[in-house]
Amino acid sequence: MTTNIGTWIGAICTLAMFSFLVKENKVFRTFQHLYVGVAAGYGIVFQWNSIKNVAWDPLTKKGDMLWIVPIILGLLLFTRFIRGYQWISRWPLAFLMGLGAGLSMKAIESDFVRQVQASLVSLTTLDNIIVVVGTVTALAYFYFTLKPSKTLSGASMIGRYVLMMTFGAAFGNAVMGRISLLIGQMQFLFGDWILLIKK
Amino acid sequence: MRREVPLAIAFVTGAMILFEYFLQPLWKDSKIWAQMLQNWGTVVSGFAMGLAAMNLITVNLRRMDPKRNVEWYNPLILLLGMAAMAGSGVFLGTRSAPWQFLFKNIFQPLGSAMFALMIFFIASAAQRAFRARNLEAVVLLVSGIIVMLGRAPIGELIGLWLPAWADWLVKVPSLAGNRAVMMGAALGMVATAFRALVGIDRAYLGGE
């Protein structure tokens, strides 16, 4: 076993989390709280550094007065905690909402137009036919606003099977991904801590 | 006023971003304004993260009452962990030994272990709940098994047809399904964004 104190602490943290597999217990809950606290503290540091570098230093050291606007907007978010003044926090929220909405509209180009273009393939191979038919029928499955006709119902049924294959592949990949996380934990516990796995 | 001003802010901001991207040649300075708004957005987002931290602090300070909460020490540990991590990062710097120690030996192991637990729940669900009840379930299960075995080296040991089938599943029917989901989600995203911009959807304003 390693003599590195940091690795021992990491191993204790890992085993505390894994104790949940036996049953939910006080140790797990305590370490869960520790994780939430440390994660929040971690985030605070980088968000503080970012505000300081991007807005505060240019405002105070270079005299770039425009940066006072986002700083004030950001501080207005905290009016959520002041009774009677919560309505003021809507302004920065609306600002972020407007930004997000404006930027997300580009999805029409990247996620719709380009995908339609990519679907316009020559129907000379079976795979291409399956891709095009599969895309159209899967889209038909999500069409709930038209009165169901025989054609739409038939297309929708084919679409369901296409989606089942899609979700099956997603499930297979989800399992793969989670096994990778378990492998990482095993490599840490039995490799770095107990030193059973040779590097 | 309490609702109209935020709606106007959302509209003007969003419209400026859209104008700059689609119609910039009509007004060359729109690029400067759009960039400025986005830079401001990063600063306001930083404060939003601080809002979440403040909320966490106020909730856990209340929970630290031994009369109301048997496990009152848990919120205390949460706040101490937050203080240790934030304090070492802000006052000593992110290259300091205490910060590196906390990240490498507490934050990273706890986070990785917490999410690694999910495979055990998947394993338990796989054994108890993933049943071939109908043809659709059979299609889903068979696709999942082909991808699981085909994408691992064991698939090549079983037979070269298995990874070939797994590749085909991902590149043909799964591509079709994912493309349909992507296109549908894009239309939904644009519709929701439009509704938010013109003020039809006001859920983000909250009550009152």
Next chain:
Amino acid sequence: MRALGNVDRRILYVVLILAVLYPLIRPLGLPFRVSDWTLNFYKAVDKMQAGETMLMSIDYSVSGGPDVHPQAQAVFKHALSKKVKVVFVAFVTEGVEFANQMIAVAEKDGGKYGEDFANLGFVPGVEVAISAFAQDILKVYPKDVRGNVTADLPIMKGIKTAGDFKLITEYATGIPGPAEWIRQVQTRYKVPIACGVVTVMGPQNEPYYQSGQIVGLLSGLRSAAEYEIAMKMPGAATAAMDAQSMGHVAIVLFVVLGNIAYLSEKGKKGGR
């Protein structure tokens, strides 16, 4: 038969742990091939010339670290071997420290911070931050994580917008991910983007790969192992592949056993 469908979950957990652990201690050496997703990602990096600059956006959290970090490590190693300069950014807080870990190893091997690589740090805002960064890097990152003025770093010479990078690579566990980078960067600047994602996101991003919006795709630990094989430098990811195989076999076994029990119970009820 009913018991087969209702095995104590703790037995399942022990079987799964043993299935994953045994090949880590005693490797089986199962061979595997490199997929075209990984090969095209590899070729995109390999095509770069010495002195050109690549962006690595480390957007994964500790939750997906073991799945995605090996990918970033392999690509960084490849870039350094070709004397390609690498600029790190992060739009997820944990990405900063993952980048610092990779830089620490590279500095020990003789790399020079500020010339061969640099870490600009984290900016909050997710998609807003990516869009702002793409249009004016120096405004969004006036300083790097070490407190240096970004504009003064030798590696940032001539780099003002995302379009000035020769190749952008992004590594994600969720949001922000390939979708955000394609929307905000690729649609505007047409710079080649290659993405590394957690395994579950692989098929979701196949439409972007097939349409040419991304030039390469790494999906989970398997792709990291494939990248190591492509580089002819097998490492930790390659060593983990046997464990991956056995883990999958265990899960498939659980599904099959559960369904055998279910179908035989169904058969008995149907028979009566």
